[in-house]
Amino acid sequence: MSKKLKKRVSQRDIAKILGINVSTVSRALNGLEGVSPALREEIVRVASDQNYRPNPFAMSLRYDTTRTIGIIVPDMSFSYYAHIVKRIEADAREYGFMCIITDSGDTKNGEIDCLEHLENMHVEGIIMCLSQETDEFSHLERLKNSHIPLVLFDRVNDNDISTVINNDVASAREATLHLIDGGARRIAFLGGPNLMKQTYDRKHGYLEALRERGIAIDKDLVKCQSLNFNSGLSDTLELLNMPEPPDAILATHGILAISAYQAIISKKLRIPDDIAIVGFMSDWVSGMTSPRLTFVKQNIKEIGRNAFKVLYEQMNGNDNVQHIIVKARLEERESTKKIYL
Amino acid sequence: MSKKLKKRVSQRDIAKILGINVSTVSRALNGLEGVSPALREEIVRVASDQNYRPNPFAMSLRYDTTRTIGIIVPDMSFSYYAHIVKRIEADAREYGFMCIITDSGDTKNGEIDCLEHLENMHVEGIIMCLSQETDEFSHLERLKNSHIPLVLFDRVNDNDISTVINNDVASAREATLHLIDGGARRIAFLGGPNLMKQTYDRKHGYLEALRERGIAIDKDLVKCQSLNFNSGLSDTLELLNMPEPPDAILATHGILAISAYQAIISKKLRIPDDIAIVGFMSDWVSGMTSPRLTFVKQNIKEIGRNAFKVLYEQMNGNDNVQHIIVKARLEERESTKKIYL
DNA sequence: TTGAAAGCGCTACCAG
DNA sequence: CTGGTAGCGCTTTCAA
Numbered sequence: 001m002s003k004k005l006k007k008r009v010s011q012r013d014i015a016k017i018l019g020i021n022v023s024t025v026s027r028a029l030n031g032l033e034g035v036s037p038a039l040r041e042e043i044v045r046v047a048s049d050q051n052y053r054p055n056p057f058a059m060s061l062r063y064d065t066t067r068t069i070g071i072i073v074p075d076m077s078f079s080y081y082a083h084i085v086k087r088i089e090a091d092a093r094e095y096g097f098m099c100i101i102t103d104s105g106d107t108k109n110g111e112i113d114c115l116e117h118l119e120n121m122h123v124e125g126i127i128m129c130l131s132q133e134t135d136e137f138s139h140l141e142r143l144k145n146s147h148i149p150l151v152l153f154d155r156v157n158d159n160d161i162s163t164v165i166n167n168d169v170a171s172a173r174e175a176t177l178h179l180i181d182g183g184a185r186r187i188a189f190l191g192g193p194n195l196m197k198q199t200y201d202r203k204h205g206y207l208e209a210l211r212e213r214g215i216a217i218d219k220d221l222v223k224c225q226s227l228n229f230n231s232g233l234s235d236t237l238e239l240l241n242m243p244e245p246p247d248a249i250l251a252t253h254g255i256l257a258i259s260a261y262q263a264i265i266s267k268k269l270r271i272p273d274d275i276a277i278v279g280f281m282s283d284w285v286s287g288m289t290s291p292r293l294t295f296v297k298q299n300i301k302e303i304g305r306n307a308f309k310v311l312y313e314q315m316n317g318n319d320n321v322q323h324i325i326v327k328a329r330l331e332e333r334e335s336t337k338k339i340y341l
Numbered sequence: 342m343s344k345k346l347k348k349r350v351s352q353r354d355i356a357k358i359l360g361i362n363v364s365t366v367s368r369a370l371n372g373l374e375g376v377s378p379a380l381r382e383e384i385v386r387v388a389s390d391q392n393y394r395p396n397p398f399a400m401s402l403r404y405d406t407t408r409t410i411g412i413i414v415p416d417m418s419f420s421y422y423a424h425i426v427k428r429i430e431a432d433a434r435e436y437g438f439m440c441i442i443t444d445s446g447d448t449k450n451g452e453i454d455c456l457e458h459l460e461n462m463h464v465e466g467i468i469m470c471l472s473q474e475t476d477e478f479s480h481l482e483r484l485k486n487s488h489i490p491l492v493l494f495d496r497v498n499d500n501d502i503s504t505v506i507n508n509d510v511a512s513a514r515e516a517t518l519h520l521i522d523g524g525a526r527r528i529a530f531l532g533g534p535n536l537m538k539q540t541y542d543r544k545h546g547y548l549e550a551l552r553e554r555g556i557a558i559d560k561d562l563v564k565c566q567s568l569n570f571n572s573g574l575s576d577t578l579e580l581l582n583m584p585e586p587p588d589a590i591l592a593t594h595g596i597l598a599i600s601a602y603q604a605i606i607s608k609k610l611r612i613p614d615d616i617a618i619v620g621f622m623s624d625w626v627s628g629m630t631s632p633r634l635t636f637v638k639q640n641i642k643e644i645g646r647n648a649f650k651v652l653y654e655q656m657n658g659n660d661n662v663q664h665i666i667v668k669a670r671l672e673e674r675e676s677t678k679k680i681y682l
Numbered sequence: 683t684t685g686a687a688a689g690c691g692c693t694a695c696c697a698g
Numbered sequence: 699c700t701g702g703t704a705g706c707g708c709t710t711t712c713a714a
Contacts, residue, residue: 011691021700373709400707400709
């Protein structure tokens with residue numbers, strides 16, 4: 001325990017130096033009335049000299065308010081989440097809130113641990129993205145009993161909790177239509193676990209597009225395993241080794257797009273001539289490959305901004321459950337061909 | 342603020358329910374002696390029923406210890422820093438410390454703001470990576486006066502502050518030798534601002550390798566502007582447009598490697614036939630390009646682990662300034678050719 | 683075995 | 699205009 005950490009100066013210390021009472025110091029430093037200008041100036045000077053800083057923990061105790069919110073992400077080292085966290089942190093700080101950022105490791109148990117930790121820290125609200133394993137939500141119900149406001153983003157469930165997500169159905173549909181209109185007929189779908197609503201929605205958009213264009217659905221082209229590199233790699237290889245392989249892939253997650261791309265490259269197939277590909281990812285990753293990948297660009301800024309906004313409103317007593325859907329945009333690059341029939 | 346946030350239950354509440362004194366509750370919940378087994382059991386039961394959680398802020402006040410450390414990174418959305426933060430956070434939590442993670446935006450003013458914020462929060466120690474703009478260190482000196490332990494990582498200065506960095510000289514030298522031994526003779530160097538010790542070190546290793554192999558130094562091949570995409574792109578294009586362009590590039594930062602790669606692609610040059618390239622970056626990014634990039638793999642885990650370890654020791658009274666150098670490893674891929682002369 | 687009270691830093695209320 | 703003091707949640711020391 002910080003044997004040599006100098007004890008921080010408190011109002012009491014300042015009072016002692018000037019031979020006055022703490023309450024006067026408090027009033028002076030908070031700009032309240034009832035202090036003579038001369039004395040006030042003295043106090044402020046000494047406080048500054050001594051590098052006085054109010055103790056936020058004392059404040060918390062006094063007002064029973066921690067001015068702290070918690071964030072839970074599946075993997076903070078994933079650039080998508082890092083960006084969102086950064087955004088939320090900036091907004092929160094502007095409103096005087098501190099963030100405790102936690103990482104569930106994309107597991108359900110990790111998620112439960114994070115919640116436990118945040119409850120222990122007495123956060124006033126939580127913004128979280130579910131792990132890909134999370135199949136039931138009793139741990140979220142518990143939160144409701146302690147009346148801690150909660151907002152889910154990106155990956156959500158169907159309960160009555162406020163959410164901020166991408167327009168998953170619409171953007172998957174748009175991406176699929178784009179592939180079809182580029183000439184693709186056998187389009188594979190790569191997604192996360194089926195229990196995720198996000199997977200369900202994106203698959204829904206994909207199927208809708210196929211139906212719209214009158215293309216038969218082939219279940220063997222739909223791969224929904226785990227959201228990780230190895231899973232995406234083996235699924236894609238399996239697809240490419242089919243007797244009648246797909247002529248396009250819709251990879252509905254950054255890590256799946258990356259692994260699909262690498263699988264294709266390893267098979268020496270040409271993109272988009274042999275196979276087209278669209279991924280859900282960020283611009284700079286899309287720009288790394290050759291050819292560059294057509295991608296669904298999620299509006300990270302808006303997701304973060306709205307997540308905090310909704311939480312903030314809830315913390316201020318707004319009981320309404322809000323569901324905000326942020327528009328993603330399809331960005332065309334060279335990995336999808338446009339064939340004018 | 343949180344109009345409907347249920348007041349959390351305190352020891353006092355438990356005491357009131359059982360009609361006993363707070364001090365007894367405290368002893369019972371902390372497993373101290375002096376409580377009858379029966380009563381203790383009662384207390385524990387009620388505490389659990391009421392979902393009691395100790396108030397960490399009260400503890401902080403009581404012991405004048407916040408069990409909190411601060412982290413400052415230039416850009417948390419950069420995967421390199423996100424990984425390190427994640428690592429530090431995990432270690433810190435294991436030792437019962439909370440992390441306040443801040444982002445300087447890679448600017449000096451942002452850095453000063455972060456420090457201010459962390460001091461306000463009464464953190465017990467700080468782990469930081471300097472911004473690329475930071476040219477003098479008076480703001481760090483101030484910390485020393487408040488006796489807040491500080492550890493720098495990745496980007497450091499020459500003062501007597503503990504540091505954890507990569508073996509920049511050696512790894513840049515190794516990468517350069519690798520290029521030379523692959524047949525390159527005109528090797529360009531892409532680096533950050535010259536005021537950064539990291540740039541200095543990596544350039545040093547580069548020059549050392551050239552000297553060792555008796556290759557003349559061409560100052561026009563050395564580009565040290567800002568660490569950002571556009572800067573790397575324009576520098577590389579300038580290099581490629583030289584009358585006698587380089588036959589290899591050493592990009593000493595992830596963002597510079599990415600921009601250099603894209604500049605090369607845009608000029609339709611072949612890698613490694615027309616030009617070879619080595620970058621400092623992470624595996625998964627290296628694997629995105631075709632051909633994959635040979636890269637210097639920094640040991641992110643070790644950097645994070647050591648940063649916390651050193652800070653922890655300092656917080657426990659170890660006054661020694663420590664400088665830890667973590668070994669990076671050259672990973673050969675297809676972007677560098679090996680020519681057996 | 684249990685209770686009472688002080689004190690951590692701060693603010694708010696009431697006295698002088 | 700300034701001082702004194704209670705109380706936020708908790709531990710600790712002393713007293714019963």
